[in-house]
Amino acid sequence: GDARGRSLEALPGTDVTRPTLSQVKEAMFSIVQFDLPGARVLDLYAGSGQLGIEALSRGAAQAVFVEKNPKACACIKENLTFTKLAEHGKLLNMDVLQALRSLEGEEAFDCIFMDPPYNNDFERDVLAALNNSGIIDKYTIIIIEESLEADMSYIEDLGYTVYKTKNYKTNKHLFLNLNE
Numbered sequence: 001g002d003a004r005g006r007s008l009e010a011l012p013g014t015d016v017t018r019p020t021l022s023q024v025k026e027a028m029f030s031i032v033q034f035d036l037p038g039a040r041v042l043d044l045y046a047g048s049g050q051l052g053i054e055a056l057s058r059g060a061a062q063a064v065f066v067e068k069n070p071k072a073c074a075c076i077k078e079n080l081t082f083t084k085l086a087e088h089g090k091l092l093n094m095d096v097l098q099a100l101r102s103l104e105g106e107e108a109f110d111c112i113f114m115d116p117p118y119n120n121d122f123e124r125d126v127l128a129a130l131n132n133s134g135i136i137d138k139y140t141i142i143i144i145e146e147s148l149e150a151d152m153s154y155i156e157d158l159g160y161t162v163y164k165t166k167n168y169k170t171n172k173h174l175f176l177n178l179n180e
Helices: 022-035 050-057 070-082 096-103 122-131
Strands: 040-044 062-066 089-092 111-114 141-147 160-167 171-178
Touching (some): 022 141, 022 171, 040 096, 050 070, 050 089, 050 111, 062 096, 096 122
Parallel strands (some): 062 089
């Protein structure tokens, strides 16, 4: 994308952020590359902001970053400025469920990245909240990054279809959208 080759800042340690490995990120973005130009993107549990920034650099029109850790938010701001993409980013320094409520009434997002701390089952409440909101529709692509061991069998019960799963050495990506 436009910011190719620029190394983004991330907070040290994996207890606060866990940047997606570059090969894993590249594989994920190759799957959604044609959906990104002009898209509205939501980056939940944004960490360093790398997923939303990558989407912006590949042509997304806007990215909303949601991160409750103030130090991670400072990192996202720095990365947006460094990549010269700040005018296309909006940062919400709050809990993900609170952010979803605050976004209610806006148009549907085209793509949502969800990369929560592994093995905490945060996705379940977020997917339930999204399904009962107006910020997604049947065309919204939701991508969840989680550990390989995570049980995600409840997704279809919440009204979603997993249309692709990509497994890596230690984690997986699930690509889903609302049932029609």
